[in-house]
Amino acid sequence: MELSIQIPQQFQEQTIRELLEQEWLVPRKVRHFLRTRKNVSINGEPALFHFVVKAGDVVTLRFEEEDYPVPATRCGDAKYVEVLFEDEQLIIVNKPTGMKTHPNQPDECDTLLNHLAAYLAPKQQLPYVVHRLDKETSGAILFAKNPFVLPILGRMLENKQIYRRYQAIVAGDLSKKQFTINKKIGRDRHDRRKRIIDERKGDTAITHVQTAEVQMTHQTAVYCVLETGRTHQIRVHLASLGHPILGDPLYHSKPKGRLQLHALELHLLHPFTKESIVATATPGLW
Template identity: 30%
Template sequence: MNHLCQMSNFTLTFIVHTPQLLREAIAAYGVSKRALTAIKFTGGKITVNGVEQNVRYPLQRGDEVTLVFPQETRSEGLVATYAPLTVLYEDDALLIINKPAHQNTIPSREHPTNSVANDVCGYFEQQGLHVTAHIVTRLDRDTSGIVCIAKHRHVHHLLSEMQKRGELTREYEALATGRVNAQCITAPIGRAKDSIIAREVCEDGQSARTDVTVVKYVNLDGAIVSHVKLALYTGRTHQIRVHLAHIGHPLLGDTLYGGDRRRINRQALHCSRLMFIHPLTKVPLSITSALPVDMAGVTSQKNRLPN
């Protein structure tokens, strides 16, 4: 089994190990029906041993199948901007960056440009890559840390399916008010009845689980603050923020859920680790990002309290 990935003309190549129809082999490699339709009708190609074939072609052991995906076009509404990126990992299929706080992951009505997606499109353009930004892992505007971007819709599809199966693991670090105890929070989350933005713990919400471990406690101007690590087993909107507020320990800076901004000018939440198996190479990846300056200043050793 072998994968080749060239983003200027994205191809997926593999060797067949058992006799089967071509469409069965393609499906086994996770190619979506939408992507297959694009290959067949918008400029792609399917070959077996270098000869173009249709999906009903009977494959034999040892045949080499190559899928050539059509070139992608960027949405007209997604304008390229050219701010520098902090790249944590990059190959022909993936780009993983460190997002600063106060930046949208994707454009919004209030912030139509200068999002991560806009900057990534500019980055690709400067590299001569004819691809768009496929955001795999999003972060709230004021949350900092790791964001994963796929360089092709097929790779995005593979990673999205992995997310559904719980095969992408994200770890976060946060600063919460008060002395938080290590625990597992299992409380369903739904939309708050009086807000179009906020979420809340409610009986008819979606199931949600957050595991909390304590890194250290710090003394900040006479108040105890907990530096915690969090592992998510579900990916509900605002999950960490809602769960910590629910147990009485809102994040520093998170005014939406009961925190205040006397010590930090945004919710003190950072995605610090992303772990998954590369969807093409099958190599395990573990990407890390250190705490940004605003959070690191709060957790400095001089403020540390005994656990």
């Protein structure tokens, strides 16, 4: 596999080592192989790690076949893919409600990853999962299009460099216009599907909530922004306040209809071009 990336104009001169380590957040193991195999070039000329990169330069990285084994071709149907943003490195799509993000069994074919693989097959590309949405949750979701950019996007997610804004409709009337839920989340020992508030053993979980200007009777429309990304985080946090999300089959006592949770927006700065990407999954819940 070979990747050629043009350095953007607003780029500050730096060495190949600094570019890979600090700018592109390339994992140490990958940097080691690139250096020892001398698999880096600038504008078509072989380059060592102390060479300087400037705006407008084209940096090419070459990977051996054993570095990134190609996964088996996955079944799927491209017609289920709604693209919100796409370039050579990444793709953001609008996931329908009721569809898994990825298969859990080798013979599963009806997940978003399957359908995205079918969509990318003519381009000889493959999707790689950066993060996931629950099966019942709809909206914007990000995938890498090659295994090199996958850990870079994963690191950006960990470093809170990817902004995610959700819509939800909850039971009851929320009086506060804006607030933050900071409650640790852990596994439910009695039901492996569920998560619970567990301040003693749970993982830190922070959700920012803002009520929307939508008039509803005994229901409240809210926007949620994740600061952390725990399983079922928004669902568990809102339910812990006595305001479960409507249609939630796990955390609402009388769920009706689909889960009213939608990943409306996904923002990030492109790791290579520094382009500001804003993907909006419309129409959303309101």
